[in-house]
Amino acid sequence: MSFPDFRMRRFGLCAAAAIATVAIAGTAAAQSMVVRSTGPSAAKYPTGAKLKSSDRVTLVAGDKVVLMQAGKTRTLSGPGTFGATGTVQASQSMGSTVSRMLAKGPTMRSRAGATRGDTTTPAPADIRAPNLWLVDYREGGTFCVLDPATLLLWRPDMSGDTALTIAATDKSETVAFVAGANYRKWPTETLPVQYGVDYRLSGGGLRAPVTIRFAAMGAMPDSAESSVDMLMAKGCAPQLDRLVDAMSETETAGG
Structure with a gap:
């Protein structure tokens, strides 16, 4: 194999690896986590469950599921079927709300x-x-x-x-x-x-x-996601509820 061919092959492998890394990162970022689940389907979507971007959430009347995605919450209310990930918008107060809740x-x-x-x-x-x-x-x-x-x-x-x-x-x-x-x-x-x-x-x-x-x-946790993970791991449910409530209040679009 000539030196130019070797360089081209190496470049191709590096590019493929970079693309794979981006794809994996994108998949991880697209995941949602259940941070609250109430209603008849609560056992089906327990708190802490991780959902892939391809998953569907099917709710019946009386169900309410709050998902965390990319540091924001998204509230789904039944009845209906929803994608596990979706466009999440938040009010301008989201950042200040999270900072206030996590401040020492x-x-x-x-x-x-x-x-x-x-x-x-x-x-x-x-x-x-x-x-x-x-x-x-x-x-x-x-x-x-x-x-x-x-x-x-x-x-x-x-x-x-x-x-x-x-x-x-x-x-x-x-x-x-x-x-x-x-x-x-x-x-x-x-x-x-x-x-x-x-x-x-x-x-x-x-x-x-x-x-x-x-x-x-x-x-001290440095983000909403790390706070949720730690509070769940320790079983500190009242604080988890408090954080989810505060973040849910800043939602401007759901579903």
Whole structure:
């Protein structure tokens, strides 16, 4: 084989490899992941399931499936049959919403422009914590902790003073919230964060006691996709729901 022929063959092999790499990357990028599934077909499309671009999603009345694709969510509602991937548009607030949800933590301030002592507008019961790493003490289950030293408790209604009691094994601590404030630091001095230990929360406006336990998050996720993967792996369902809700609100086109 002559040298020019060898060079041409080598060029052809390199080009073929490059094309294959692009094709594989394109296939991976086209995948969607189920991040929420409710309704009669929930078992058919469980949370965490990966769907190829060629897959079809068939839903019946009452079904709702939220897919994550390329860092955006796409909500499908039954009845109907849908492609697993599709054009996903998001409002201009998508980027800022994800950044806010994944930020290491908010400053110790009151909610949305309210000032300490402003008690005229109670927060609606369905308001969610504005950040993944805030402990919304209404939500039971496993909570992924990013930094135990800066862990904050959060409440939606700051219209009055209240006291939250936290109990674990043979210890308990009361945390006081004053009117006009949403945040209070977890009492790490008297109740250090321990993983795999049940904490029973009562008072603080709760209708019934709530039990939570902590899981170590490790490295801070740098994207919506990596956050979803980590939260699923650790079983931190309340935080996953919070992220999916926030992202779904920025959708401008679905289906």
